[in-house]
Amino acid sequence: MVGLGTWLAMARPVRIEYAGAVYHVMARGNQGRPIFADDLDRKAWLDTLGQACAKTGWRIHAWVLMRNHYHLLVETPEANLVAGMKWLQGTYTQRYNSRHSVRGHLFQGRYKALVVDGAAGNYFGVVSTYIHLNPARAGLVKAGGDRLAGYRWSSYPWYLQSRRQRPEWLVTDRVLGNLGLRPGDWRGYEAYLEGRVLELGIRAGRKALEEEWKRIRRGWYLGGDGFRGRMLKLIQTALGEGRAASYTGAAKRAHGEAEAERLVGEGLAALGLDAGRLGERPKGLAEKQVLAWWLRGRTTMGRRWISERLGMGEESGVSRAVRKVQAGREGKLKRLKQRLLAEIGNQSPNAVAP
Numbered sequence: 001m002v003g004l005g006t007w008l009a010m011a012r013p014v015r016i017e018y019a020g021a022v023y024h025v026m027a028r029g030n031q032g033r034p035i036f037a038d039d040l041d042r043k044a045w046l047d048t049l050g051q052a053c054a055k056t057g058w059r060i061h062a063w064v065l066m067r068n069h070y071h072l073l074v075e076t077p078e079a080n081l082v083a084g085m086k087w088l089q090g091t092y093t094q095r096y097n098s099r100h101s102v103r104g105h106l107f108q109g110r111y112k113a114l115v116v117d118g119a120a121g122n123y124f125g126v127v128s129t130y131i132h133l134n135p136a137r138a139g140l141v142k143a144g145g146d147r148l149a150g151y152r153w154s155s156y157p158w159y160l161q162s163r164r165q166r167p168e169w170l171v172t173d174r175v176l177g178n179l180g181l182r183p184g185d186w187r188g189y190e191a192y193l194e195g196r197v198l199e200l201g202i203r204a205g206r207k208a209l210e211e212e213w214k215r216i217r218r219g220w221y222l223g224g225d226g227f228r229g230r231m232l233k234l235i236q237t238a239l240g241e242g243r244a245a246s247y248t249g250a251a252k253r254a255h256g257e258a259e260a261e262r263l264v265g266e267g268l269a270a271l272g273l274d275a276g277r278l279g280e281r282p283k284g285l286a287e288k289q290v291l292a293w294w295l296r297g298r299t300t301m302g303r304r305w306i307s308e309r310l311g312m313g314e315e316s317g318v319s320r321a322v323r324k325v326q327a328g329r330e331g332k333l334k335r336l337k338q339r340l341l342a343e344i345g346n347q348s349p350n351a352v353a354p
Contacts, residue, residue, distance in 0.1 A: 058077075117227040306318050
């Protein structure tokens with residue numbers, strides 16, 4: 001039997017890959033330790049990133065190197081984020097360890113990859129601004145005193161240079177266009193970003209920006225409802241191709257909730273319940289008890305989610321319902337259970353502790 005600690009170490013986030021995907025990638029040093037000891041390390045990382053782009057065809061739209069982590073806004077014309085990141089981080093780790101005569105892991109766990117809607121909305125502008133403002137957020141650039149472009153280890157200073165002075169793998173036009181700027185309008189971009197730095201120096205401005213960035217730091221995708229739906233379908237495919245139990249993370253939880261919502265809809269229809277009036281029906285309604293049993297056995301959702309979704313009150317009501325339906329002693333519960341199985345399917349639910 002695999003222990004919880006071992007399972008957590010084995011579990012990995014679901015990676016959504018498709019041609020033309022855009023990601024905000026972030027990785028930290030192991031146990032929060034630095035991943036760059038000096039500028040030579042930073043130059044080595046940039047050289048390694050350039051080589052990764054040559055191997056994979058990646059297009060980088062923004063990047064920043066901090067002391068113990070880095071950020072990328074990367075577009076993958078081919079579906080190869082996983083292979084490219086494995087090479088990038090593995091190769092840089094080898095080079096870092098060789099230079100400093102050390103051994104072991106350099107990065108902490110698995111990198112975070114937030115999939116971004118690159119075809120609609122202002123998401124390119126939001127993510128690139130978040131990345132480029134990292135030095136100001138960390139206090140390395142003082143609002144009203146220092147210029148953000150003075151921080152060398154970011155793609156922002158390269159935005160202010162001519163195309164000939166930038167590496168081929170850095171693309172600036174999509175970020176500028178997303179912000180309503182013309183290609184090559186570096187003065188407009190400079191005015192925009194330096195203005196955001198000043199906002200960070202004002203309490204109200206910083207609060208507004210931090211609110212805008214919550215989804216970048218905590219979410220698994222950045223886009224509208226339609227984009228979320230498409231990503232959930234890709235997650236379903238990814239889970240079907242591998243062992244679902246070996247995955248973890250917010251994307252998997254979102255898939256689980258979407259699947260649970262689908263089953264709620266099927267169950268309500270099979271038992272003749274009105275979704276809009278579910279909250280008005282008694283907490284201990286027999287139909288709700290059967291639905292709770294149904295969801296508990298066929299989804300990964302917990303008792304709290306089920307109790308809130310079905311309007312059953314305390315979580316303990318879900319546990320009692322599961323036990324009663326499984327026992328099958330009451331005639332109405334037994335009939336409703338048989339009706340639900342006949343309408344939707346007679347597969348035995350997975351064994352779930354009440």
